[in-house]
Amino acid sequence: MNLSRPTSLYTSPKPTQEDQGLDSTLRPRAWEEYVGQEKIKRNLKVIIEAAKKRKETPEHLLFYGGSGLGKTSLAYLVTKEIGANIRVVSGPAVEKAGDLAAILTNLSEGDVLFIDECHRINKICEEYLYPAMEDFRLNIIVGKGPMARTMELDLPRFTLIGATTRLALLSSPLRNRFGATFQLNFYEETDIEKIIRRSARILNVEIRPEAIKIIASRSRFTPRVANRLLKRVRDFAQVEGKGVITEEIAKSALGFLEIDERGLEPGDRKILETIIEKFDGGPVGLKTLSAATSEEQDSILDIYEPYLMQLGFIERTPRGRMTTRFAYQHLGIKYRGAQNLL
Secondary structure, eight states: OOOOOOOSOTTOOSOOHHHHHHHHHHSOSSGGGOOSOHHHHHHHHHHHHHHHHHTOOOOOEEEESSTTSSHHHHHHHHHHHHTOOEEEEEGGGOOSHHHHHHHHHTOOTTOEEEEETGGGSOHHHHHHHHHHHHHSEEEEEESSGGGOEEEEEEOOOOEEEEEESOGGGSOHHHHTTOSEEEEOOOOOHHHHHHHHHHHHHHTTOEEOHHHHHHHHHTTTTOHHHHHHHHHHHHHHHHHHSSSEEOHHHHHHHHHHTTOOTTSOOHHHHHHHHHHHHHSTTOOBOHHHHHHHHTOOHHHIIIIIHHHHHHHTSEEEETTEEEEOHHHHHHHTOOOOOSGGGO
């Protein structure tokens, strides 16, 4: 095969342009198709059913957790369950109060407003959200200076669903206005296998059970990553094989993509090796680690660190990040102990 070495982070949970179409195609259409997060699903069903019996709109909901864990899919399922329409916006896209006013005034009774990355909403716009969420009113200031006056507009009753990867960056006043907050956790490997099996069926891809286990074990416990890897391995199967994803094809493809048996890519290993080799296992601060690895701080926080901590390869201490015995074992480096904690 005439293919160059990959340079992108295939296991990044952050959505890419290519993922948008894939996510839409593979997004669950019913509760039964949404695998995992069972406690959250049960709670949401109770909230929705209770609201229906009271003939009210469900209370505002906040989903938080890493990228690719299904926050958007849950928002769509809630919308479908209550029989409403959904308006999707991104927090950074709401730059001016006028933008937010246009969005809110165009909602219909019972609609769902889904704001992704809601911790990045402009702070001035956030102030306008408070009365909208509490009293379904919008207070607009018309004019400037002594001639300025406040106009109050009544809004239809709607449900705001917020999603964020950084709950700590969400202001307390906004966070407190959500009626229920749910944390989405990493998935069990068995659930990831179910997701891969379902996605392969939708994509009309023939895949062997052994290959499903291999892809699932390297998917970082994240559905979006699992679907992305399935798509990449499918390409290899069509070029190098007969269109069937076998155990050999899966291992070969993921090996070419430099994704090891624990789902680590070169970027993950670089971070671990940097802490071990340059800082004697740590502790090391985020800024220093970012400079030493040439990785952005946000990338370390959002992409690498959550999974490395989930594996137990990195731990946070008051003085910074440290690698654990498990990281040394995975990299084949002799463990030198935790003398730097003293």
